[in-house]
Amino acid sequence: MEQHFDLVIIGSGSGNSIVDERFADWKVAFVEKGIGPLDSYGGTCLNVGCIPTKMFVHTADTARAPEHGAALGVDLALRGVDWPVVRDRVFGRIDPIAQGGERYRASGHDKVTLYRGTARFIGERRLTVATAEGPITLTADRIVVATGSRPVVPDVPGLDESLGFHTSDSVMRLEALPRRMTVLGSGFVATELAHVFSSLGVEITLIARGDLLLRHEDADVARRFTELAQDQWDVRLNRKLVGADRSPDGTLRLDLEGPQGAESVDTDELLVAVGRRPNSDLVDAAAGGLDLHADGRITVDAHQATSVPGVWALGDVSSPWQLKHVANHEARVVQHNLLHPDALRATDHRHVPHAVFSSPKIAAVGLTEQEAQASGRPYVTAMREYSGIAYGWAMEDATGFAKVLADPATGEILGAHIIGPEAPTLIQPLVQAMAFGLDARAMATGQYWIHPAMPELIENALLALPLD
Ligand SMILES: Cc1cc2nc3c(=O)[nH]c(=O)nc-3n(C[C@H](O)[C@H](O)[C@H](O)COP(=O)(O)OP(=O)(O)OC[C@H]3O[C@@H](n4cnc5c(N)ncnc54)[C@H](O)[C@@H]3O)c2cc1C
Ligand SMILES: NC(=O)c1ccc[n+]([C@@H]2O[C@H](COP(=O)([O-])OP(=O)(O)OC[C@H]3O[C@@H](n4cnc5c(N)ncnc54)[C@H](O)[C@@H]3O)[C@@H](O)[C@H]2O)c1
Numbered sequence: 188m189e190q191h192f193d194l195v196i197i198g199s200g201s202g203n204s205i206v207d208e209r210f211a212d213w214k215v216a217f218v219e220k221g222i223g224p225l226d227s228y229g230g231t232c233l234n235v236g237c238i239p240t241k242m243f244v245h246t247a248d249t250a251r252a253p254e255h256g257a258a259l260g261v262d263l264a265l266r267g268v269d270w271p272v273v274r275d276r277v278f279g280r281i282d283p284i285a286q287g288g289e290r291y292r293a294s295g296h297d298k299v300t301l302y303r304g305t306a307r308f309i310g311e312r313r314l315t316v317a318t319a320e321g322p323i324t325l326t327a328d329r330i331v332v333a334t335g336s337r338p339v340v341p342d343v344p345g346l347d348e349s350l351g352f353h354t355s356d357s358v359m360r361l362e363a364l365p366r367r368m369t370v371l372g373s374g375f376v377a378t379e380l381a382h383v384f385s386s387l388g389v390e391i392t393l394i395a396r397g398d399l400l401l402r403h404e405d406a407d408v409a410r411r412f413t414e415l416a417q418d419q420w421d422v423r424l425n426r427k428l429v430g431a432d433r434s435p436d437g438t439l440r441l442d443l444e445g446p447q448g449a450e451s452v453d454t455d456e457l458l459v460a461v462g463r464r465p466n467s468d469l470v471d472a473a474a475g476g477l478d479l480h481a482d483g484r485i486t487v488d489a490h491q492a493t494s495v496p497g498v499w500a501l502g503d504v505s506s507p508w509q510l511k512h513v514a515n516h517e518a519r520v521v522q523h524n525l526l527h528p529d530a531l532r533a534t535d536h537r538h539v540p541h542a543v544f545s546s547p548k549i550a551a552v553g554l555t556e557q558e559a560q561a562s563g564r565p566y567v568t569a570m571r572e573y574s575g576i577a578y579g580w581a582m583e584d585a586t587g588f589a590k591v592l593a594d595p596a597t598g599e600i601l602g603a604h605i606i607g608p609e610a611p612t613l614i615q616p617l618v619q620a621m622a623f624g625l626d627a628r629a630m631a632t633g634q635y636w637i638h639p640a641m642p643e644l645i646e647n648a649l650l651a652l653p654l655d
Pocket of ligand 1: 469
């Protein structure tokens, strides 16, 4: 069977938000293969990414209250963690949203058809979809590829499906909390989920291949985070996983190579979190004539157009930033460009912020100091500790700081990095300043800063910049 459409959208994550009432006259098809253990509709962020992880992080932060209370003279005790209640609160909210989104797409509009199955290009603007009822061919004037990314599993002897390891797709739905969990990786997913499970009482061993965790952060931040992680978890730096095996009693044995030679770790569950690869292969982008980067991302121009006229791509499948706010922005640009082909809009990737919701939290925007150094442009930095502001005294925070980088001549803010409580919220005024061209001096002195609130940390860091 063959069907022709005005528009086909592949992937129901950020792609799902493109079609609104302005497309009412368009004949549209959505294609979604299903994600996570339940083959859910709605993509990574909703089902297996940002939203469940942050719901678990908030729970984990709450479980850590006794530790914070002790520093303040408040004697709290964690009496227990009811994992099924924790887990079912999260997915009891998320799963119905995914189901509702799918129902709406499947039956919400006469001119919209939802196909469940994997789409693959078989030519320019020509696809085959493997549905439960058999293959179907779709052709379209316009196609949006929003197929996202998936966890990478490194090629290590024994690390295959029969081992029973987890990725972020499955680990949040564990039947029961294990006594021990080993996390392979040292990036966003590894450090956020290590925080979640350790706060809920699981002994964490974290295996990193380098000597720093979160090594893409500003080096001062990555060093501070690595020190603090070593106080919480059994962190094995400079290690390589070379083998994995499960014994008959269920114990997983992981063989490592490190600075002291061979060693092994016994554990109950393994979480593999070593990065995500773009799903351009699943959609056979090359067969559709789409140009690819060496790392598999689909090549797009400033308007999110691919190398094939009429085909657009957005989000993790094409973006070097695997972040939901970036995918959302790109989806809005694609939406505009579909509706206004004669007045195309470009994406704005100038000041992309990110946050890591671990313990402690981290947030950043703009250049790291190592990037500023490599760029050769003049810069100055200033750093201020939470322990130097009144609210930091209130919290007894002894480890957090904010660091800012600026152009010494103009005061242009080049980068900002915060590690400590509420970092993802605290960074936002700096993102705004960079986006709207507010310089460091004007930002610090041209407005009131509520006393004694946490943003005084930013005010103090900006005031400390040695500008010309
Ligand atoms: C654990 C975790 C936590 C995260 N936390 C954050 C966070 O706090 N903040 C943040 O900004 N970002 C976070 N991210 C990243 C964020 O989730 C992604 O950047 C974002 O969801 C990407 O959106 P997308 O639309 O590109 O892809 P997706 O949302 O992944 O959508 C792609 C969809 O396409 C489908 N698909 C793939 N191939 C095909 C095919 N051939 N045919 C049909 N369907 C197909 C998939 O099943 C999927 O549903 C997190 C990611 C993970 C894994
Ligand atoms: N808060 C957030 O915004 C958030 C949270 C989670 C995920 N994400 C997005 O999802 C992406 C994927 O997350 P991630 O943590 O899987 O990837 P990542 O790129 O953040 O980190 C991967 C880590 O694995 C390490 N690594 C790579 N290969 C390895 C190997 N063979 N053995 C051991 N370590 C290895 C890398 O050195 C790196 O530290 C992130 O880059 C981010 O864009 C965002």
